[in-house]
Amino acid sequence: MVTQEKLLHNISQIPQVNIGHFPTPLEECPRLSEALGGPHIYIKREDCSGLAIGGNKVRQLTFTIGDAVHQGADTIVHGAASQSNHCRQAAAACSKLGLKCYLRLARDHKSIVQGNLLLDHLAGADVEVVDIPFGPELEEYKLKFAEKLEADGLKPYVVTFPRSTALAAVAFTWCVAEIHEQQNQIGIDADWIYASSVGGTQAGLVLGTKALGMKLKTYACAPILWEGKIERICDAANSAADILNLDTRVIESDILNTDDYIGEAYGYLTPECIAALKLVASTEGILLDPVYTGKAMACLIDHIREGRLDSNDTVIFLHTGGTPALFAYNEELVEEHNI
Ligand SMILES: Cc1ncc(COP(=O)(O)O)c(C=O)c1O
Structure with missing residues (x-):
């Protein structure tokens, strides 16, 4: 295990450019929680990372x-x-x-x-x-x-x-360090983080939470079918651990990743995704996207309805961005036009 300071120090040693607005906000979503009958939901706003509509x-x-x-x-x-x-x-x-x-x-x-x-x-x-x-x-x-x-x-x-995926995993250990700090500031200790990923984002979340010894467990929803995804995510996490000089090792059983919300194929809307998008927009004024985050939110909603999460749990939903794609799906998203 490492401390937040040590993790941040090791991250600072890696070549990087300053292109975004960090830390991204961690926003409480009481109206969404209420609409779903709990748990406590927070959204980590990676869609607010600043550059060209973020993500x-x-x-x-x-x-x-x-x-x-x-x-x-x-x-x-x-x-x-x-x-x-x-x-x-x-x-x-x-x-x-x-x-x-x-x-x-x-x-x-x-x-x-x-x-x-x-x-x-x-x-x-x-x-x-x-x-x-x-x-x-x-x-x-x-x-x-x-x-x-x-x-x-x-x-x-x-x-x-695989370099880009390993560096994405490095990046998401940094996101975990931010969440660790923000949780301390607001006084929460979340049980779950839900995200859309089949690669570096999940790898970094799993590595970062394990390295910091956090309670937070990662559940990811794949946007695309990807053969050998668990091994790929695990490899990316362990390559990131090497790059960051961490002793922590991620094993395949640490990776929880479902294909159940992809629907017909990558980039095709599902009715559950549209419903999730509309629910979050109409309760919190937060726009999800049609390809990634809408489907991940559909997964979280399903898990709440199935009772896998209850009103005492705290969940962080990682909003990974993607909102510009909404404009390429205008007709599927709103079927009845009354302009
Ligand atoms: C909006 C959004 N969310 C999630 C992801 C998934 O990221 P990854 O599978 O690389 O972790 C992507 C990747 O393109 C994305 O654009």
């Missing part, structure tokens, strides 16, 4: 772009689904730091100039939607594309697995 990737990019700058890169190459929040936040971080940004995005059902894809263009990134599926093929394409940029004299850094 969990700002914290993560603090270290991935820190790594790139440390290696002397002048260009970032990234790519994922066409409404990727990660890519939008990377584009904005590059603008802020004066780096070039190339985004190669996989064509899918939401390749429309709205939401994140619109913001990628506004941030001045070089954007191309490619006919390559999101996954290992796209990762390979990004690496090949970077080789071409290198031949043209640029110094590219590719945001890809």
Whole structure:
């Protein structure tokens, strides 16, 4: 185990850039708790991380772009689904730091100039939607594309697995240290943290809470089916422990992650997600997103209704952002238009 000070000290030793607004708020949600008949719900507002509408990737990019700058890169190459929040936040971080940004995005059902894809263009990134599926093929394409940029004299850094996932886990141990401090300030000791993740976010939450010896247990809701996810999350957590010089080790049984709320596929709405989005917006004025946090909130609501959490429990919901994607789902979200 380590103290909060020691964890923060070790984090401060890792190359990083200053791109976000931290700490993000930890906000009590009494009207949401009441609507659900308990437990005490707090939302950790990673959607308020400052850069270009925020999200969990700002914290993560603090270290991935820190790594790139440390290696002397002048260009970032990234790519994922066409409404990727990660890519939008990377584009904005590059603008802020004066780096070039190339985004190669996989064509899918939401390749429309709205939401994140619109913001990628506004941030001045070089954007191309490619006919390559999101996954290992796209990762390979990004690496090949970077080789071409290198031949043209640029110094590219590719945001890809497994380094990016390990640095995301580093970032979320920092988020845990913030929560640890904020809990002490407001006098709570939460039982659970719920989040949407199938990677570094969960890895960092599990590593950070274990390293600090906290009661807080992590339950994550996957936004996408990912073969071998538990091993991948565990590896990311232990790589982060190595980077941070921590003795703590995460084992597979520490990783609680469900596929039950994905619905038809990644990026497709579910009725439960829409209901969760509307409930949180109408009780607390907090906007979730259609791809990640809406589904994670649907999971939390289900667990409360099933009695897995009761009114004496305290839960932190990690709002990982993603709100720009709402605008790419306008028709599915509000079926009856009466403008
Ligand atoms: C809004 C939002 N929430 C959650 C996640 C999941 O993060 P990860 O699976 O990388 O931990 C992402 C990733 O793209 C995201 O954009």
